[in-house]
Amino acid sequence: MEIDFSKISSPCYLLDEGRLRANLGLIAGVAERAGVQVILALKACAMWPVFSVFREGVHGATASSLSEARLVGEELGTLSHTYAPVYTDGDFEELLNHSSHLTFNSLGQYSRFAPRALIRGVSCGLRINPECSTVATDLYNPCAAGSRLGVTAAELERLPEGLEGFHFHTLCESGPEELRMTLEAVEERFGRYLPHLKWINMGGGHLMTREGYDAGALVSLLVEFRRRYPNLEVILEPGSAFTWRTGWLVATIEDKIERGGVGTLMVDVSFACHMPDCLEMPYKPSIVGAHEPREGERRWRVGGNCCLAGDWVGDWAFDHEPKVGERLVFEDMIHYTMVKTTMFNGVVHPSIAVRRMDGSVDVVRRFGYEDYKSRMG
Numbered sequence: 001m002e003i004d005f006s007k008i009s010s011p012c013y014l015l016d017e018g019r020l021r022a023n024l025g026l027i028a029g030v031a032e033r034a035g036v037q038v039i040l041a042l043k044a045c046a047m048w049p050v051f052s053v054f055r056e057g058v059h060g061a062t063a064s065s066l067s068e069a070r071l072v073g074e075e076l077g078t079l080s081h082t083y084a085p086v087y088t089d090g091d092f093e094e095l096l097n098h099s100s101h102l103t104f105n106s107l108g109q110y111s112r113f114a115p116r117a118l119i120r121g122v123s124c125g126l127r128i129n130p131e132c133s134t135v136a137t138d139l140y141n142p143c144a145a146g147s148r149l150g151v152t153a154a155e156l157e158r159l160p161e162g163l164e165g166f167h168f169h170t171l172c173e174s175g176p177e178e179l180r181m182t183l184e185a186v187e188e189r190f191g192r193y194l195p196h197l198k199w200i201n202m203g204g205g206h207l208m209t210r211e212g213y214d215a216g217a218l219v220s221l222l223v224e225f226r227r228r229y230p231n232l233e234v235i236l237e238p239g240s241a242f243t244w245r246t247g248w249l250v251a252t253i254e255d256k257i258e259r260g261g262v263g264t265l266m267v268d269v270s271f272a273c274h275m276p277d278c279l280e281m282p283y284k285p286s287i288v289g290a291h292e293p294r295e296g297e298r299r300w301r302v303g304g305n306c307c308l309a310g311d312w313v314g315d316w317a318f319d320h321e322p323k324v325g326e327r328l329v330f331e332d333m334i335h336y337t338m339v340k341t342t343m344f345n346g347v348v349h350p351s352i353a354v355r356r357m358d359g360s361v362d363v364v365r366r367f368g369y370e371d372y373k374s375r376m377g
């Protein structure tokens with residue numbers, strides 16, 4: 001069914017329930033065939049108004065903070081697999097109420113906090129760093145030299161008292177081949193410990209819903225791993241894969257600026273505030289009805305509505321001459337967007353909407369002045 005974006009209020013993040021269900025079905029199929037648990041990394045998408053849909057296909061979630069763990073409990077109805085780079089005395093006791101599994105980032109944090117978790121029957125794990133870099137961008141590479149994330153094999157002389165699991169997270173939008181390389185490194189460096197544990201969490205970054213991803217290869221890899229370590233319950237915690245290509249950020253062209261030979265379409269959203277990964281990674285998102293400019297084609301930058309000089313991304317060519325007042329729709333803007341937005345400059349925050357299976361659109365949240373003001377006092 002074609003979507004008439006001009007009927008969607010702007011600006012707005014719009015999630016498509018049908019696309020989400022398709023992803024959930026694919027992921028549930030992988031979990032079943034591989035005999036592993038695939039749980040949702042809440043950090044990628046915490047859009048709880050659609051958790052009733054998630055609940056049909058997902059049996060758990062990971063949290064990286066007390067707030068995420070509380071949300072998992074309240075809206076998904078499960079205890080969390082929790083991992084945070086540091087725990088503090090301030091939030092640890094309450095975190096225990098919401099966690100079935102707790103992973104520690106260092107031996108220091110383990111000895112400081114794990115005894116309290118063990119008394120409460122929470123299964124404790126250690127994040128390990130297999131020192132195998134498969135991610136080119138250092139910002140997203142937990143195995144970069146000197147990384148603060150995860151205990152290296154050199155640090156670990158023996159398993160600490162009470163430890164039941166290992167957790168590693170090394171991938172980012174990766175395929176099964178990168179996981180294979182990582183597993184080799186894990187087994188080489190930490191293999192002697194694996195027969196003594198109950199579970200292993202292979203983190204996120206498994207983009208199994210991306211077109212062309214070889215889900216069969218992932219299943220084989222996991223089945224073989226389980227055969228080698230029948231004692232281990234295997235857990236994967238992707239984020240992006242769940243909401244990959246499930247929706248859009250609908251914006252409007254509000255102005256056109258031509259200066260120094262550069263044409264910019266000014267929109268009612270901001271890369272810095274609403275699509276931060278475009279600047280952080282950086283990457284150029286797809287836009288509906290636009291393409292990579294060919295030789296001689298009219299090029300347009302898209303400029304955001306906050307004051308940051310670098311709040312623009314380019315260039316695109318459009319199927320028709322873009323006009324002020326028209327919608328400009330960014331593809332694939334559900335994961336790592338709403339969870340990362342800011343209200344810098346007080347710019348209007350996009351509302352959040354769901355396109356239901358029958359094509360109707362529910363706006364589940366609008367933002368206003370009070371949302372901005374209440375963050376400051």
Ligand SMILES: Cc1ncc(COP(=O)(O)O)c(C=O)c1O
Nearest residue numbers: 041044169203204205238239240
């Ligand atoms: C520990 C951990 N688990 C899971 C994820 C989810 O990764 P992705 O959304 O790339 O699948 C991340 C992402 O940063 C992470 O740091």
